[in-house]
Amino acid sequence: MSRSAVALVACIVALALVPLFAEKFYVQFFAKIIIMAILAMSLDLLLGYAGLVSFGHAAFYGAAGYALALATPQFQAASFWTSLPLAVAASALLALAIGFFVVRTRGIYFIMVTLAFAQMLFFLFYDTKIAGGNDGIYIDARPVADIAGWRPFSLDDYRHVYWLALAFLAAVYVLLRTVLRSPFGRAIAGIRVNEQRMISLGYATFRYKLACFVLSGAIAGIAGYLAAVQFGVVNPETLGWHLSAAVMMMVILGGMGTLLGPVLGAAAWMLLELGLQGLPDAGGVNLGKHWQLFMGLFIVVATLVLPHGIVGLARSLRRPAERSLDKLGTNDGLGTNDG
Amino acid sequence: MDLHTFLIQLLNGVQYGLLLFLVASGLTLVFGIMGIINVAHGSFYMIGAYLAWSLTARLGSFWIAVPAAIVVAAAVGVLLEWLVIRRLYDRDHLYQVLLTYGLILVFEEMRSLLWGDDVRGVPVPASLGSSIPLTETLSYPVYRLFISGVCLAVALLIVWVIQKTRLGMIIRAGSVDRQMVQALGIDVHALYRVVFAAGITLAAFAGMVSAPVSAIAPGMGNPVLIVCFVIIVIGGMGSVKGAMLASLLIGLVDTFGKVVHVEIGGLHVLPELSSMTVYLLMAVVLLWRPEGIFGRRA
Amino acid sequence: MAERPALATRALTRHFGGLTAVRDVSIECRTGAVHAVIGPNGAGKSTLINMLSGELAPSAGAIEIDGADVTGLPPQRLSRLGVGRSYQKTNVFLPFTAIENCRIAAQARLAGSMRFVRPALANRAVNEAAERALAAAGLETRAQTPVAALSHGEQRQVEIAMVLATSPRVLLLDEPLAGMGAEESARIVALLRRLAPDHAVLLVEHDMDAVFAVAHRLTVMVNGAVLESGSPEAIRASRAVREAYLGVAEPVHG
Numbered sequence: 001m002s003r004s005a006v007a008l009v010a011c012i013v014a015l016a017l018v019p020l021f022a023e024k025f026y027v028q029f030f031a032k033i034i035i036m037a038i039l040a041m042s043l044d045l046l047l048g049y050a051g052l053v054s055f056g057h058a059a060f061y062g063a064a065g066y067a068l069a070l071a072t073p074q075f076q077a078a079s080f081w082t083s084l085p086l087a088v089a090a091s092a093l094l095a096l097a098i099g100f101f102v103v104r105t106r107g108i109y110f111i112m113v114t115l116a117f118a119q120m121l122f123f124l125f126y127d128t129k130i131a132g133g134n135d136g137i138y139i140d141a142r143p144v145a146d147i148a149g150w151r152p153f154s155l156d157d158y159r160h161v162y163w164l165a166l167a168f169l170a171a172v173y174v175l176l177r178t179v180l181r182s183p184f185g186r187a188i189a190g191i192r193v194n195e196q197r198m199i200s201l202g203y204a205t206f207r208y209k210l211a212c213f214v215l216s217g218a219i220a221g222i223a224g225y226l227a228a229v230q231f232g233v234v235n236p237e238t239l240g241w242h243l244s245a246a247v248m249m250m251v252i253l254g255g256m257g258t259l260l261g262p263v264l265g266a267a268a269w270m271l272l273e274l275g276l277q278g279l280p281d282a283g284g285v286n287l288g289k290h291w292q293l294f295m296g297l298f299i300v301v302a303t304l305v306l307p308h309g310i311v312g313l314a315r316s317l318r319r320p321a322e323r324s325l326d327k328l329g330t331n332d333g334l335g336t337n338d339g
Numbered sequence: 340m341d342l343h344t345f346l347i348q349l350l351n352g353v354q355y356g357l358l359l360f361l362v363a364s365g366l367t368l369v370f371g372i373m374g375i376i377n378v379a380h381g382s383f384y385m386i387g388a389y390l391a392w393s394l395t396a397r398l399g400s401f402w403i404a405v406p407a408a409i410v411v412a413a414a415v416g417v418l419l420e421w422l423v424i425r426r427l428y429d430r431d432h433l434y435q436v437l438l439t440y441g442l443i444l445v446f447e448e449m450r451s452l453l454w455g456d457d458v459r460g461v462p463v464p465a466s467l468g469s470s471i472p473l474t475e476t477l478s479y480p481v482y483r484l485f486i487s488g489v490c491l492a493v494a495l496l497i498v499w500v501i502q503k504t505r506l507g508m509i510i511r512a513g514s515v516d517r518q519m520v521q522a523l524g525i526d527v528h529a530l531y532r533v534v535f536a537a538g539i540t541l542a543a544f545a546g547m548v549s550a551p552v553s554a555i556a557p558g559m560g561n562p563v564l565i566v567c568f569v570i571i572v573i574g575g576m577g578s579v580k581g582a583m584l585a586s587l588l589i590g591l592v593d594t595f596g597k598v599v600h601v602e603i604g605g606l607h608v609l610p611e612l613s614s615m616t617v618y619l620l621m622a623v624v625l626l627w628r629p630e631g632i633f634g635r636r637a
Numbered sequence: 638m639a640e641r642p643a644l645a646t647r648a649l650t651r652h653f654g655g656l657t658a659v660r661d662v663s664i665e666c667r668t669g670a671v672h673a674v675i676g677p678n679g680a681g682k683s684t685l686i687n688m689l690s691g692e693l694a695p696s697a698g699a700i701e702i703d704g705a706d707v708t709g710l711p712p713q714r715l716s717r718l719g720v721g722r723s724y725q726k727t728n729v730f731l732p733f734t735a736i737e738n739c740r741i742a743a744q745a746r747l748a749g750s751m752r753f754v755r756p757a758l759a760n761r762a763v764n765e766a767a768e769r770a771l772a773a774a775g776l777e778t779r780a781q782t783p784v785a786a787l788s789h790g791e792q793r794q795v796e797i798a799m800v801l802a803t804s805p806r807v808l809l810l811d812e813p814l815a816g817m818g819a820e821e822s823a824r825i826v827a828l829l830r831r832l833a834p835d836h837a838v839l840l841v842e843h844d845m846d847a848v849f850a851v852a853h854r855l856t857v858m859v860n861g862a863v864l865e866s867g868s869p870e871a872i873r874a875s876r877a878v879r880e881a882y883l884g885v886a887e888p889v890h891g
Binding site: 178179181182183184185186187189190193194196197198199200201202203204205207208211 | 690691692711712713716717722728729730731732733737740741742744745746749750751752753754755756757758760799803
Binding site for chain 1: 370376423426430432433434436437438440441442443444445447448449451452561565568569571572576611612614615618621622625626629630631
């Protein structure tokens, strides 16, 4: 195994040890970060690799949560082994339906229509009684993982939820690395760099973009399912654009087009949010209550100052030569320098 | 639906559409001329409404408050452009979206700090407080007609400025070829400052003018922004004509969607799902003309 | 020749509002021959090639490949039918290496691109096609260099290599020699000579030396219409062509 692979495995092992030492609050907080990291990676596939700026990505995250909530019988637990595929399928189908319309558009239109369709879904749940309106609904009983009487893990145990999320983080990472190295991944990269040329070479670019959109939505669904399991409640905010914007910031902050960058970005963002929310009073005003003001200012400053995120910053400190490639908008990080 | 109800809803729909046009035209002009997408545009609608409320309370008269609010809004626009927006000119749309989203958060919280989180209201000015009778039993508020009239007047003003003045000519040229305009020695930075300030002032003005008939509440700018996006997608980015057409269309569809009763296969579709009608409209346009009705083919 | 031409146009026309950019152009390209289209700027050559590659729909007329009507087909379909096009303005994947550019092109034809598991680099057929195309264009020593770091002439070579990597039957080459030095041009001319026997080549070019060195047939376009079409000798001797295109009455040495 290469050096970086060893380093990654070591990180996973270290993270796996956390619940053995840390308090419940921190384990759950870390689980939240891991779930956001999965969501951020799924968006990075669109943003950093396909060049599709989707501003409504939370829709696929929230949809999976709602799918679990709606599939859970009242006062009973659903089966993990059926509800997870169902939730992910729901997100994937939603992505297929929305993608069918939005992938026709480009540039600024794409940003606007992805937001608009996500908001449509938000209003569907907010205004109607399908799933509790703007209060959301509780998942009375968490899914059970029983197979023929044997219970491999219990989702009522916050540590098991943590480990499950960690396992998915690793699995999603491996999945995305594999896909990005495949012929499909190369085609997506080509479409991002020069779509018109891809068309003239014979690629049906619409199909590739749509497939990428669906894959990204499905992975967001995994994150959404895990979040619903952890928090036990879903509400329309999980579909809302505040979450969509937050995930985008995580990806940008970490460094888009790097897969690992968004993981770091998710951690940084959640820590920042936690820190800001805990701000004390000053001048008679509870600063913590108005944490979004500082978050907003942070976003403004960060977008001006850090175009390539944390990873880009680290790279430019180590290898200045790569900066010229970065300017072209892509440094694959996958080794287009083949070997 | 009888004729009278239809008439009232028609007037409501047109009024709503014209109001939306004001906001959408600001957004589309800023993008068409400067290439900047400003998702905080909806926040200015909110700022306009709150300014109208705050200044009416302070100055005692709605008619004095509005011009004062316009001046304040324009000043904020100039300041914002100078501080932040001008750094976005050559950046990817992604960064423009994120940065202006950050501004939404800042504006929301500042509004909370300055004016609190309660729902506010502005009384309809006395001079326009009456209603015009349409039939023996139904009458229509004069103020709503006033809103429609004002929006129409502003729309005509926009068209006049763009088509008939030197500034408008520069604006039209700049939207087609920015570098050429710069090469001709025109101060593009000053132009952009003016355009941006005008754009957000349009949104703020819409907020001011509709304040007496709407709930002035936190987050009131967000739904307006989303509808503006739908308008621009349908009408075509950068097209004032398209914005007008789409605004009226959406104004009418949304208004009528809330009052008609439609059942499909036993399922109550309208008015229950009325908030979704505009998105369905957008979906149809996307299938037919992804760049918008009057949009430029990429 | 009883065989149908690989590529043919019948009265191809294109209007842009009031302007007729291409008017009633009927030309043929046969396998084994290089058909050069020349003419002053604004003659409609770019519009013609854009229609042939499917990027622009004709206002009237027809395009045929091996006798079958393909008018109005989009670029993806035409590409799959064996039409390869190179661009006057270098249209490559700048951040990728030269070999990666060719691989993407070859993948379009050879590999099922909707494959998600096996690494793209493991596909031997694609690798070999890419290497062959790059070598044919003379760039095998620069395979691992990002195209953005190559010289302009080398980028033009990548442009051509990409087209070759798709193994087309019909080659539409839009000013392949634009911006190339003498040595590079000579290399490309030699390449064109090698390609001619197995392909139908439509060449739009301004470099007259190259055109007369390699073309089997010439068509001169002026103001959107065909002025004259024939063998290189006939065109060189034609008075009408000389006056319209070159603006001189005396024969040009070439």
